[in-house]
Amino acid sequence: xxxxxxxxxxxxxxxxxxxxxxxxxxxxxxxxxxxxxxxxxxxxxxxxxxxxxxxxxxxxxxxxxxxxxxxxxxxxxxxxxxxxxxxxxxxxxxxxxxxxxxxxxxxxxxxxxxxxxxxxxxxxxxxxxxxxxxxxxxxxxxxxxxxxxxxxxxxxxxxxxxxxxxxxxxxxxxxxxxxxxxxxxxxxxxxxxxxxxxxxxxxxxxxxxxxxxxxxxxxxxxxxxxxxxxxxxxxxxxxxxxxxxxxxxxxxxxxxxxxxxxxxxxxxxxxxxxxxxxxxxxxxxxxxxxxxxxxxxxxxxxxxxxxxxxxxxxxxxxxxxxxxxxxxxxxxxxxxxxxxxxxxxxxxxxxxxxxxxxxxxxxxxxxxxxxxxxxxxxxxxxxxxxxxxxxx
Numbered sequence: 001x002x003x004x005x006x007x008x009x010x011x012x013x014x015x016x017x018x019x020x021x022x023x024x025x026x027x028x029x030x031x032x033x034x035x036x037x038x039x040x041x042x043x044x045x046x047x048x049x050x051x052x053x054x055x056x057x058x059x060x061x062x063x064x065x066x067x068x069x070x071x072x073x074x075x076x077x078x079x080x081x082x083x084x085x086x087x088x089x090x091x092x093x094x095x096x097x098x099x100x101x102x103x104x105x106x107x108x109x110x111x112x113x114x115x116x117x118x119x120x121x122x123x124x125x126x127x128x129x130x131x132x133x134x135x136x137x138x139x140x141x142x143x144x145x146x147x148x149x150x151x152x153x154x155x156x157x158x159x160x161x162x163x164x165x166x167x168x169x170x171x172x173x174x175x176x177x178x179x180x181x182x183x184x185x186x187x188x189x190x191x192x193x194x195x196x197x198x199x200x201x202x203x204x205x206x207x208x209x210x211x212x213x214x215x216x217x218x219x220x221x222x223x224x225x226x227x228x229x230x231x232x233x234x235x236x237x238x239x240x241x242x243x244x245x246x247x248x249x250x251x252x253x254x255x256x257x258x259x260x261x262x263x264x265x266x267x268x269x270x271x272x273x274x275x276x277x278x279x280x281x282x283x284x285x286x287x288x289x290x291x292x293x294x295x296x297x298x299x300x301x302x303x304x305x306x307x308x309x310x311x312x313x314x315x316x317x318x319x320x321x322x323x324x325x326x327x328x329x330x331x332x333x334x335x336x337x338x339x340x341x342x343x344x345x346x347x348x349x350x351x352x353x354x355x356x357x358x359x360x361x362x363x364x365x366x367x368x369x370x371x372x373x374x375x376x377x378x379x380x381x382x383x384x385x386x387x388x389x390x391x392x
Contacts (some may be wrong), residue, residue, distance in 0.1 A: 015129055017187040018125060018188055019143065020146075021118075021181050021184040022143065023149055024181035025084060025118045025119075026147045026150040027154045027174075027177050028175075029111040029112060030151055033054065034154065034155045034158040034159070036053055036104050042167075051233060053104070053105060054108075057108050057112030058346035058347070059109055060087070060112050060113025061343065062346050066340060068117040068120040068342070069120050069340065071083075072125075072339075073333070073336060077121050077124075077190070078185065078186075080117050081117075081122065081182075083117055084115070084118030085118065085182045087117065089175065092107060092111060092178065094107045095107030095174070096171040099167065118181075122143070123140075123338050124338055126139050127139070127326050136322070136323035136327070137271040144260075144315070144319050145264050148261040149257070149261055152254050153254070155253035156250045158170045159249060160247055163246050208336065212385075213328035213386070214325070214329060216382045217325055220280060221341060222344060223375050223379035224317050224318075224376075225348065227375075227376060228314055231307065231310055234369055235252050235303065238303070238366070239303070251304065258308070259310075259315060260312070260316075264319060271319075280386065283317050284380060286313040287313035288373045288377050290310050291310070291369040294366060295366030295369060325338070
């Protein structure tokens, strides 16, 4: 009993450093995303260009996610996180030093890849910290607070820096964050993974699609992730069209993330009483209804309320998805499963913002929201089967 107490204390400390590292890596990407979007609009490139720029955040993860999963399964936490930090630092410095479209585009590409590589290793490491399967919801709720905190604070910080100190100051802030992230990551104890012999042949990640529960989880996850993309695209575009300041746009985006933070804290508190499949289906229904009404919300206050509702709905689902994913796949392949999930989500994300931009330019600014409402309603069909699958 006395030996278990220090172990649990060390585990809690390691988990705190893990979340802090995730916040910094994600914040670098979030600050770069907001600043780059407003920079492009200020230069007069238009909504379609914003969509293309946001798509770049998902291009590098397509190439790196499966590799990141294998790297995490074989080498643990620090090597993939170090690679992710390096990508974020190079991307942020490039956007800071050369404020031209091509440099900012490459910076967005690298910062998106950084989050994907680091997040796969962090999610895998967090799953290993669960003492029992029922702890997974609570652990991934805490993990999900990292991006939620980043998304809540980063747009506001970027908006204030842009309004009061200029675009360069916001890009400089993004460049400091990866350095801080690596310092925090070094405080996480090393947890060596199993040693494989040279004759060991790792099964292909695509074999995981044979698991019905995993397939359904990916379909539902794709619909929910597209909802995040739609919100991230529409708010700067609609806010700019209505003449809102950068700080106001950041505040609207921050309301979404603040609501996601609050709901994830509630999940931590009530995780034992939550039915994951039912919670995901309810969240999808709430998000669909909010997307339908978003175009008619009045002023900054209306957009803040709509974003908060979407934050509650979409923010509540990630801990559930990750907990179900860990139970649906073999423990020794969690890195691959997380990498394949990251690949599929970012594969869709590449097309989504560009498609949203063209759709908004050709029809109405809120058309991506209406499209997402339909997609979430359609995804209710595979979501109905989530609770019927047993562990793999």
